Amino acid sequence: MNMIAHVTEFGELGRQARVARGLGSPFVADVLEAGQRQLRWAPRTAGFFAEWPDNPSSAALAMRFNAALHALARRNRPAALGALYRGEHRDFDGAIRTALADNDDFVLGWMRDTPQTNEVGRAAAIGSALMVVRARFGLPFELFELGSSCGLNLNLARYRYDLGGIAAGEARSPVLVAPEWRGELPHVAPIDVVSARGVDLHPLDPSDEQTRERLFAYVWADQPHRSERLAQALELALRYPPRIDRANAVSWLAERLAEPQAEGVCRTVFHSMVLQYLCDRDREVVKAKIRNAGARATAERPFAWIGFEWTPTRSEVRLTLTTWPDGESRVLALCHPYGNWVDWRG
Numbered sequence: 307m308n309m310i311a312h313v314t315e316f317g318e319l320g321r322q323a324r325v326a327r328g329l330g331s332p333f334v335a336d337v338l339e340a341g342q343r344q345l346r347w348a349p350r351t352a353g354f355f356a357e358w359p360d361n362p363s364s365a366a367l368a369m370r371f372n373a374a375l376h377a378l379a380r381r382n383r384p385a386a387l388g389a390l391y392r393g394e395h396r397d398f399d400g401a402i403r404t405a406l407a408d409n410d411d412f413v414l415g416w417m418r419d420t421p422q423t424n425e426v427g428r429a430a431a432i433g434s435a436l437m438v439v440r441a442r443f444g445l446p447f448e449l450f451e452l453g454s455s456c457g458l459n460l461n462l463a464r465y466r467y468d469l470g471g472i473a474a475g476e477a478r479s480p481v482l483v484a485p486e487w488r489g490e491l492p493h494v495a496p497i498d499v500v501s502a503r504g505v506d507l508h509p510l511d512p513s514d515e516q517t518r519e520r521l522f523a524y525v526w527a528d529q530p531h532r533s534e535r536l537a538q539a540l541e542l543a544l545r546y547p548p549r550i551d552r553a554n555a556v557s558w559l560a561e562r563l564a565e566p567q568a569e570g571v572c573r574t575v576f577h578s579m580v581l582q583y584l585c586d587r588d589r590e591v592v593k594a595k596i597r598n599a600g601a602r603a604t605a606e607r608p609f610a611w612i613g614f615e616w617t618p619t620r621s622e623v624r625l626t627l628t629t630w631p632d633g634e635s636r637v638l639a640l641c642h643p644y645g646n647w648v649d650w651r652g
Contacts, residue, residue, distance in 0.1 A: 317342055317355055322368035326526070329642065333528035334372055340398035341371060341406070348406035351413045363620055364582045366421050369524070374416035377523035378405050391527050420583055422510060423524045424455035426539045427532065427645030428578045428614050429462040430483045431625045434469060434648070435612045435638055436574070437495040442629060443608045445572045446498035450562050452555045452592070453580035454504025456512050456521060457548025458539045463499040464546060465539075469648075481538045486647035489639070493652075500571055502549065505558040509550040512543040532644065555580070556588050556595075563599040567607045573599070578614035579643070600630035614641065
C-alpha cells in the first residue's frame with residue numbers, strides 16, 4: 307500500500323469525524339468521513355496528510371480540511387458542494403469528490419496555514435475565570451493574549467454573558483455568549499479591563515473580507531448560532547479595534563512581562579487552543595516566563611495565568627487558573643472545545 311492509499315484508508319479525517327460526532331456535529335462528521343473516502347481525488351492534499359511529520363490531531367489538520375471545504379461551499383464551488391451545505395441533497399461523496407478533484411490546490415493552501423477560529427464562545431469560560439480573579443484581588447485587569455488571531459476575545463469585557471441563568475458582562479452588548487452551563491454556578495464580579503493587547507504570527511483584520519471568509523469557514527456548518535455570534539463580534543471589533551502585534555509569541559511575551567506593572571492592576575496572561583501549536587521548547591519557555599513573572603508578583607501587583615487548552619492526551623479541554631503571589635493553581639472547569647458547554651468546578 308502506497309503512502310497516499312494508506313492515509314486515505316486509515317487517516318486523520320476518519321478519527322476526527324468520530325470526535326465531531328461526539329461533540330454534536332453530525333454534518334461535519336459526515337463531511338470528514340466522505341473526505342476520508344474521497345481524498346485520493348486530491349493527491350497533493352492527500353500527500354500533505356501523509357507526509358505530516360508530527361501529531362496531526364495537535365495540528366488540527368482535519369479542521370483545516372473541513373474549513374477548506376466549508377470555504378468552497380460558501381463560494382458555491384462546485385455548485386453540488388454548495389447545495390450539500392444548504393441541505394438540498396445528501397450526496398456527500400459525490401459533492402466532495404468533485405470539490406476535491408477540481409480544487410486540490412485550494413484545499414492544500416488552506417492546509418498549510420494554522421487554524422484561525424478565534425472562537426468567541428470560549429470567552430464565557432475565560433471571562434468566568436477573570437471573575438474569579440477579580441473576586442480574589444478586587445482589581446482591574448491588564449490583559450495579554452497569546453495567539454489572538456483576529457483579537458475578538460480581547461473584547462471579552464464588552465460581551466454579554468448568560469452563565470446558567472446568571473447575567474454577567476456588559477448588559478447592553480449585542481454579543482451574547484450563553485453556553486450550556488453545568489455544575490456549580492459561577493461567582494459574578496465585574497470584568498474591568500484597563501488595557502488588552504495580543505500577539506499573533508498572522509493577525510487578522512476584522513474589516514478584511516478574506517479574514518471574515520476565513521473565520522466563517524472555520525465555524526462548523528451545522529452550528530449557525532456560532533456564525534451569528536461571530537458576525538456580531540466582528541462588527542463590535544470594527545467599533546473597538548483590538549490591539550494585536552505581529553510577532554512570535556515567545557519573544558513578545560518576554561518583552562511584555564519585562565515592562566513595569568502598574569500598582570493596583572492585575573496583570574493577566576491568557577490563551578485558548580494555542581499551546582498545541584507551539585513546539586515543545588517554545589511551550590516550555592512560555593510556561594517558564596509566566597511562572598517567573600508570577601514569582602515577582604505582590605499583593606499590590608498580582609499576576610494571573612488563564613489557559614483554555616486540551617490536555618496532553620487530548621482527552622478533555624481544561625480551563626485552568628494560576629494566581630500569584632500565592633502561586634495557587636486549579637482547574638476551574640472542563641469545557642467544550644468551542645465553549646458550547648462549561649462544566650464549572652469553581
